[in-house]
Amino acid sequence: MTLHVVVMGVSGSGKSTVAEGIAQRLGWTFAEADQFHPQSNIDKMTAGIPLDDEDRAPWLRGLATWMARQAAKGEDTVIACSALKRSYRTMLQRDVAALDGPHRVVFVHAHGPFGVIADRMEGRRGHFMPESLLQSQFDTLEPLGADEGGFELDVRHPPDELVTEAVRRICS
Secondary structure: OEEEEEEEOOOOOOHHHHHHHHHHHHOOEEEEHHHHOOHHHHHHHHOOOOOOHHHHHHHHHHHHHHHHHHHHOOOOEEEEOOOOOHHHHHHHHHHHHOOOOOEEEEEEEEEOOHHHHHHHHHHOOOOOOOHHHHHHHHHHOOOOOHHHOEEEEEOOOOHHHHHHHHHHHHHO
C-alpha cells in the first residue's frame, strides 16, 4: 500500500517546513504544491486576487496525477498543499483511490491563530502569496472533518516537535 500525506493549511502556516521534515524523516518523496500552479494562478495571487475553485481544479488534478505517478513506482509521498476546502481534499482522495492497488491519503492540518500566521507571513520573503490574501484563505478554509482521515497540528509549537508528532501519528 502506498501512503500519501498532504500537509494542508493556509499560506504561512508552516506546511512546507512540516511536510519536508516528514518526508526527510520517513525517506519519502516530497512535493511543494505551489510548484504545480500554472503561471496564471501565480500571477493572480501575486496581484492580490484570491484563487477560486475554477483556478484550483487543474492544479489539484496535477497534484493527483503526480501522486499517481509516484504510487505507480511504489513510492509514498508527502505534499505541502493548502487543500483549504473539503471538496479539494475529496478530489485528491478520490483520484488516489482510483489508482490500481491499495492507497491511502492522510491529511495533516497545520493550523494556528490568524495573528500568529500573519506575523510569520510579514517576515517571509520571496513568496508570491501576499499577506493581504491571508484573510481570504482563512475565510475559505473548511476545517478537517473527523471522517477525512487526518489530524491537526498546532503551529505554535516548534517545527521539529510538529514533525515528530506527525510522524508518530502517521506511522501508528
